[in-house]
Amino acid sequence: MEQQEDRDPTPPGLRLVRDLINTLDVEAGADALAADGGLAAFAHDHGLTGLGLTKHDVPDVVRLREGLRAACLAHTGARVPEGTAAELAALLRRAPLTVTVDEEGAASLEPADVPPGAAALTARIAAAVAAAAGDGTWARLKVCEAHDCRWAYYDRSPAGRRRWCTMAVCGSRAKMRTYRARRSSGGRSPGDGRPPEGDGD
Structure with a gap:
């Protein structure tokens, strides 16, 4: 797995997505979300307070994580399995976004009002993905091709063609x-x- 560098090249919005994917260390077989209080700790570490996340949300968040892993693996040339794509789409539909305009007239997508829990976290993930898709950085968030790694990383190479973390x-x-x-x-x-x-x- 790739070691974090002193200067993280990952755009701030995508760090949440990357870090969620990396709550599962495939090589070590360690799942941070499976630990007691693991989901709450993840939310706290990322400043996501007030989402009302409980242990009952863990299965949906795990499905979200694995859907995102498959999507980011597709950025190296793989295909997202049909069932995984459908499940990810269903999760994202539960977390709609809304367009907001700031005082300078800049428009952005923000999480709409959703019930607390997994949907609230999914809405923030969806907003981050939408913003990254808009600025061209989404395709550079990848998952290592190595089947015994699958670590998420940001591809900062000039050509954007890295396949491994x-x-x-x-x-x-x-x-x-x-x-x-x-x-x-x-x-x-x-x-x-x-x-x-x-x-x-």
Whole structure:
């Protein structure tokens, strides 16, 4: 999993989405939302007070998290499974947004009035996604292609084509697996037989 850097490149609005996805550490098998008070702690850590979140909201928030994980994995070229897309859409429909205009005339989408609980958190997530889709940053929030990682990260590379949270770990492992598979199947990569080098992402 990618280590957080001193200067977080993730736009502030997308940090909430990224951090929700990363409440599940696939590699370690640790789910922060499953811990007693885990959902309330997540909300508190992100300044989301007054949402009325309880342990009964955890299943819906987990479904939201996994739908977002699938959507961000799709930003690396995968497809969102049909059932997952439908479930995510259903969750988002329960959290409508409204257009607001500030004193300078700038328009933005904000959470509409919704019942407290999972829908209130979903509304804030939806507003963040809508804003990021509008400014072009949504597609850069990705999930690592490595099946044993699936960590959410922000792709700040110039071309925006990273596929792993870190080239040094997950990317290198994937390239080595591909190299070994070619060797075992009798195929050989061009060059002198050495493993392929990283692509610098």
